[in-house]
Amino acid sequence: MGKQYRKLEQRDIEFIKIQKMFYIASTSGQEVNLSPKGYDTIRVLDESTLLFASLPGSGNRTYRDAVNDGEFTLLFNAFEGAPLILRLFCKTEIIEESDKRYHSYLEYFNLRKGIIRNLFLFHIYAVESSCGMSVPYMEYKGERDELKEWAVDMNRRDQLNEYNDKHFTPPDLSKLN
Known part of the structure; x- marks a missing residue:
């Protein structure tokens, strides 16, 4: 059923390219983010590296976990189509705007300028595939435009950077009742 290997194979790369959604799970000693x-x-980018463009949101646990290794x-x-689950186990590197690679990496994406919050390079150290036979068939109907529209509007009003700074650190869950 399942197998584990070190690098993406060509069929894995083709599979990733056609997916409309995926999940990122991360942890750095705090709650697991999914x-x-x-x-x-x-x-x-190659059989061991993926580039991810993070858009604004209510928290930034991906960044928190990347900073904390x-x-x-x-x-x-x-x-x-055929059932498949593909898991990529990774470490990540944050590509800040001050990094000389930042602007060349932006060219990989067809997203409006200013709405990308962070760029991440995921360095794969293990790949695991499994059958996925229990995953239901679901029909893709399209993207929701609300987040992109909101981010473009916030950027146009010069408020997106302030929002990103304010929502940079996720809430401290240890303070919950």
Whole structure:
């Protein structure tokens, strides 16, 4: 059923390219974060490296876990066609705007300028595929435009950077009742 190997194979790369959504799970000694990701925000650079464009949101646990040398798992699964679950076990590197690679990496994405919050390079150290036979068939109907529209509007009003700074650190869950 399942197998584990060190690098993406060509069939894995082709599978990733056609997925409409994926999940990022991460931890750095705090609660495990699991977040669904959509839009066209992931690129395979080679058999061991993926580039991810993070858009604004209510928290930024991916960044928190990357800064703290956390562990990451990216999960892709088939909702149509042959069943498959593909897990990528990774470490990540944050590509800040001050990094000389930043602007060349932006060219990989067809997203409006200013709405990308962070770029991440995921360095794969293990790949695991499994059958995915229990994953249901689901029909893709399209993207939700609300986040992109909101981010473009915030950027136009010069408020996006302030928002990102304010929502940079996730809430401290230890203070919950």
